[in-house]
Amino acid sequence: MTGWLDAHLVSMVDGVAYGLLLFTLAVGLSLVFGMMDVLNLAHGTLYLAGAYTAYALSDGSWLGLLVALVVGLVVGLLGGGLLAAAVAPLQGRGHLDQAALTLGIAFIAAEVMVVIFGAQVLPTAPPAGLARSVSVLGHSYPLYRLVFILVAGLIAVMVYLAFERSSVGALVRATVADRDMVRAMGVDTRKVLFGVFAFGAVLAAVGGVLGAPIIAPGPGIDDRVLVLSLVVVVIGGLGSVRGALLGALLIGQVQTLGVALVPAFAPFLLFGAMLLVLVLRPQGLFAPGRA
Amino acid sequence: MPSAATSPRRPFPVRTALVVGAVVLLLALVPWVFGAFTVSTFTRALVFAVLAMSVNLLTGVAGMPTLGQAAYFGVGAYAGALVAIHWSDLGVLQLVLATLAGVVAALVTGPLAIRGRGVAFLMITLAIGEIGYSAAGRLDSVTGGTDGLSGIPPVVAVPGSGGLVNEGLIYYYVLVVAVVAYLAVAVLLRSPFGLTLRGLRDNEARLRAVGYRTDSYALAAYVYAGGLAALAGSLWASSQRFVAPGDLAFEVSALALLAVIVGGLGSMWGASLGALVVVFTQDYLGQLFSGHAPLLLGLLFVLAVYLLPKGIAGGPRQWRRMFGRRRTPDEEAVSPV
Numbered sequence: 001m002t003g004w005l006d007a008h009l010v011s012m013v014d015g016v017a018y019g020l021l022l023f024t025l026a027v028g029l030s031l032v033f034g035m036m037d038v039l040n041l042a043h044g045t046l047y048l049a050g051a052y053t054a055y056a057l058s059d060g061s062w063l064g065l066l067v068a069l070v071v072g073l074v075v076g077l078l079g080g081g082l083l084a085a086a087v088a089p090l091q092g093r094g095h096l097d098q099a100a101l102t103l104g105i106a107f108i109a110a111e112v113m114v115v116i117f118g119a120q121v122l123p124t125a126p127p128a129g130l131a132r133s134v135s136v137l138g139h140s141y142p143l144y145r146l147v148f149i150l151v152a153g154l155i156a157v158m159v160y161l162a163f164e165r166s167s168v169g170a171l172v173r174a175t176v177a178d179r180d181m182v183r184a185m186g187v188d189t190r191k192v193l194f195g196v197f198a199f200g201a202v203l204a205a206v207g208g209v210l211g212a213p214i215i216a217p218g219p220g221i222d223d224r225v226l227v228l229s230l231v232v233v234v235i236g237g238l239g240s241v242r243g244a245l246l247g248a249l250l251i252g253q254v255q256t257l258g259v260a261l262v263p264a265f266a267p268f269l270l271f272g273a274m275l276l277v278l279v280l281r282p283q284g285l286f287a288p289g290r291a
Numbered sequence: 292m293p294s295a296a297t298s299p300r301r302p303f304p305v306r307t308a309l310v311v312g313a314v315v316l317l318l319a320l321v322p323w324v325f326g327a328f329t330v331s332t333f334t335r336a337l338v339f340a341v342l343a344m345s346v347n348l349l350t351g352v353a354g355m356p357t358l359g360q361a362a363y364f365g366v367g368a369y370a371g372a373l374v375a376i377h378w379s380d381l382g383v384l385q386l387v388l389a390t391l392a393g394v395v396a397a398l399v400t401g402p403l404a405i406r407g408r409g410v411a412f413l414m415i416t417l418a419i420g421e422i423g424y425s426a427a428g429r430l431d432s433v434t435g436g437t438d439g440l441s442g443i444p445p446v447v448a449v450p451g452s453g454g455l456v457n458e459g460l461i462y463y464y465v466l467v468v469a470v471v472a473y474l475a476v477a478v479l480l481r482s483p484f485g486l487t488l489r490g491l492r493d494n495e496a497r498l499r500a501v502g503y504r505t506d507s508y509a510l511a512a513y514v515y516a517g518g519l520a521a522l523a524g525s526l527w528a529s530s531q532r533f534v535a536p537g538d539l540a541f542e543v544s545a546l547a548l549l550a551v552i553v554g555g556l557g558s559m560w561g562a563s564l565g566a567l568v569v570v571f572t573q574d575y576l577g578q579l580f581s582g583h584a585p586l587l588l589g590l591l592f593v594l595a596v597y598l599l600p601k602g603i604a605g606g607p608r609q610w611r612r613m614f615g616r617r618r619t620p621d622e623e624a625v626s627p628v
Contacts, residue, residue, distance in 0.1 A: 039410050090596070095410045096356045097596050100552050103545055104592025111586040223541045227421040230414045234407075267426040274418060275403050282406050 010139050011260040012253065017145045019252020020152035021214055024207035025225060026232035027159060027244040028200020034176045034239015036193045038087050039099050042079075042106040044226030046201050049075050049109070050208020051124065051217035052117055058212070060128040065209075072209035073202055080201025084194050106222060114219055121218030144213055151210060155203070156245055163241045172196060176239045228255075231270055235277045237284025246285060314560075315470055322459030332574045334462045334530050337469045340566035341523035342543075343550040344476050344559055345516045350548065351556035352480065353512045354492025355408065358544045359416030362423030363517040365539030366396045367524025369427070372440045372534045380444045380454055382464065386525050393521020394514055401513040405506060408495070420544050427536040439535030446529040461530050468526055472519060476559055479515065488512050489557075546573075549588065553595045555602025564603055 029043045050072045057068040083102065090097050125131055126144035133140045163169040175182045175192050183189045208217075215221060232251050236243025250273065258269040265272075277285060321333050342364050349355045370392035371385040379385070404415050427434050434440065445454025448464050455461050479485050487508055490498045499505045528534050546569050554565025572591060577584025599606060 033410065039413065093600065095413070096350070096552070096556075097600070099356065099358075099410075099413060100548065100592055101596045103549075104589045104596065107545075107585050107589030107592060109589075111583055111589065114585075115583070220540075224421075227417060227541070231418050234411065234414050234418070238411075267422055267429050271418065271422045274415070278403060278406050278415070 006137070008257060008260060009137060010141060011256045013136070013141060013149070014145070015253040015256035016249065017149050017152070017214060017252070018256055019249035020149060020156060021207060021211045021248075022228055022232050022251055023156050023245050023248035024152060024203050024211075026229040026236070026248055027241055028203045029229045030233045030236065030239055030244045031172070031176070031196050031241070032200045033233070035172065035179075035196050036084075036087075037095075038197075039095050039102070040083060040087075040197075040200075041099050041102040041226065042083055042109065043200075043204055043229060044222035044224070045106045045109045046076060046079050046204035047208040047211070047215075047225045048113060048217055048222040049079060050205035051212040051215070051221070052113055052122075052208075053205070054209040054212035055117070055122045055124045055217055058124060058127070060125060060131070062127055062129065065127050068209050069206060072205045076202035076205030077198055079205065080198040081194075083201065084197040110219065110222055117217070119219050121216050121221075123216050124212035126213045148210060148214065152207075159203070160241055160245065228270075231274055233284075234274060235284060237281075237286040240284070240286040243284055243286030311473070311560075315466075318466055319463075322462055327458045330458045330462050331530075332570060334458075334465050335574070336567045336570040337462075337465045338523050338526045338530060339547070339550065339570050340563035341469050341472050341526065342520055342547045343554070343562040343566040344472065345519035345523065346544075346547045347551045347554075347557065347559060347562040348476060348479075348488075348516045348519065349512060350551055351558070351562070352485070352492065353488040353509065354495075355405075355509065355512070356410070356413045356548070357416040357516075358413055358541070358548060359404075359418070359420030359423070360516065360520045360547055361539045361541070361543035362400075362420045363393045363396055363520035364524040364527070364543060365423050365427055365534075365536075366517075367393045367521025368528045368534045368538050369434055369440065369524075370521065371525030371528040372443050373433075375443045375446065375528065376440065380447045381450060382446045382448050382468075382529065385446065385529065386468065386522060389525030389528075390518045390522045393524070394518040396521070397514040397517025401510050401517070405509040405513060417541070417544075420539070420541060424536055424539040424541065427539050434534075434536070437536060439533060439537075440528075441533050443528060443532040443534070445532070455529075465526050465530055468522070472522060473559065473563070476519070480559070484508075484511070546588065549592055549595070551602075553591065553599070553602055555599075555604025555606075558602070558604035561602050561604030568603075 025043065025047055029040060032038055032040055032043075053072045053075055054065075054068045057071060058064045083105065086101060086105065087098050090101065130144040130147055132143055134143045134146065135141075136146070161169075163172060171182070171187065171192060175187075175189055179189050182192075215225065228251060232244060232247040234247075235250060236245070236247030251270065254269050254273045259266045262269070318333075318337075322330050325333070342360060345363070346357055346360050349357045349360075367389040371389035374385045374388050400419055404412060404419060407413075407415050428437050430436075445456045446461075446464065447454050448460075455464055480488075487498070487503065490503075491505055491508055491512070495505050524538070527538065547566075550565035550569045551562045552565070553568055554561030554563065568591070569588065572587050573584045576587050580587060595602070
């Protein structure tokens with residue numbers, strides 16, 4: 001058993017990094033849907049915008065990374081604000097219209113990025129100080145991914161605490177559960193919704209900046225990231241932070257460990273994991289109670 | 292189980308039949324009027340119209356928004372191509388076997404997809420589509436991997452005759468199959484089954500309360516749509532004579548949904564017209580704007596959502612409403628065909 005563990009340690013650590021990256025993406029998608037009832041199919045585009053930001057501004061220095069992070073934050077805020085404003089007039093028109101609108105915006109944004117950055121995948125280097133490998137239990141492993149696990153893990157803990165332990169989080173959870181009741185208590189739920197949309201968008205864009213060395217920017221990456229996030233949301237349950245975290249870590253392992261163990265079945269593993277969860281718990285692992 | 296046949300029997304739609312006949316006649320003139328490039332664009336538009344009808348059957352009629360129909364389109368395309376390469380160049384055989392392959396694929400995956408409704412259904416179908424795409428790229432021994440399947444022999448429409456290589460003849464082959472598919476869907480929509488699917492969209496809880504097993508109907512719609520998408524895929528393989536994983540990409544599903552939204556949810560002629568708009572935007576306007584077709588298609592999405600909430604098919608009614616003419620409740624619903 002130890003031998004098995006040792007042989008696949010690298011895959012498993014990779015899976016954790018991948019899973020935490022997926023969490024930063026999926027949690028926003030999940031909350032925006034859980035709260036605003038908006039399916040944002042441009043969510044992957046926000047990751048892509050962040051990743052391109054990292055490519056353009058990360059010059060291997062710490063300052064470059066910092067600038068990229070700040071710009072990524074602004075990109076996320078602007079993107080999230082624009083999307084929230086765009087779907088606002090569609091209130092009460094159903095999910096399909098929202099899906100079509102955000103899909104249209106995603107098409108436009110993706111083409112603009114192709115015009116700016118070209119149609120090839122752009123490998124993005126981490127800061128020079130982190131661009132080396134270290135030895136982990138006898139295995140050589142990229143330092144950047146370890147630091148990423150640390151940072152993304154910190155983000156996950158902060159999101160979890162903010163959502164589950166703070167009063168703002170309680171308000172957000174209450175809005176997920178029963179929007180009308182919260183409104184009846186005198187809270188402007190539109191502001192809460194807008195805030196969550198912006199928060200999710202910023203997480204996705206910043207996830208892009210930090211994740212660029214792991215999932216490099218290029219055409220089609222937005223779709224891939226979106227699909228992975230959706231699978232995480234389906235598995236974890238809509239509107240649940242805990243669900244997004246667990247779903248993301250699970251998919252991270254399925255993607256990396258699964259590919260290492262049974263490469264022939266790799267394309268179907270994601271499907272299999274989703275199937276299993278849907279058969280056992282159709283509403284997802286951690287769906288919050290709906291009034 | 293109660294019978295849906297309690298609804299009044301509708302008379303044969305003479306006017307609709309005449310309009311369909313006239314449109315088919317006009318479409319038949321295309322190879323005489325236009326050059327080879329335009330004819331091949333029309334061919335692609337017709338294939339895409341069949342796929343859009345499949346999406347519309349699920350999304351517009353049964354109220355199940357799908358972003359994964361490219362998976363069944365791909366199953367049909369590869370199945371048709373494999374039959375053509377390894378066994379027979381006879382068109383009917385390819386179409387039937389490809390459709391069957393699509394039906395089987397939908398039967399296997401459908402029970403999972405229909406566990407969700409609304410956006411959950413959309414998410415699951417999106418994941419199914421993506422898995423189809425990555426499977427097509429990796430199952431090298433069957434699909435040729437990322438190289439795709441080339442060397443598909445020209446399709447033989449009538450046994451004993453030669454293969455179709457002329458652009459105009461391929462167009463006619465696709466036109467005939469597309470019209471048959473259109474009629475098959477039209478008949479389905481007028482049947483008690485079709486009416487039940489609309490009930491599924493409008494009020495599933497009520498349908499269930501009066502004793503319908505709604506999941507069975509949802510699955511049946513899913514399988515029917517899967518077969519139709521696979522039929523379109525087989526037409527695609529025959530007309531392009533090349534199949535690659537890109538034919539299963541997310542974009543294909545998204546554009547098929549766009550065609551349905553632009554055309555008008557629930558209306559089959561609307562979806563077909565929407566397919567025409569999408570393909571011509573891709574082929575012609577995209578060229579005019581130095582290849583930025585995705586940009587134009589994105590704009591089309593956004594404009595359609597804001598300006599044409601009921602699509603092209605719902606347009607005339609909306610415009611009439613602006614002039615204040617009173618209308619009967621029956622006119623409110625978009626007509627079935």
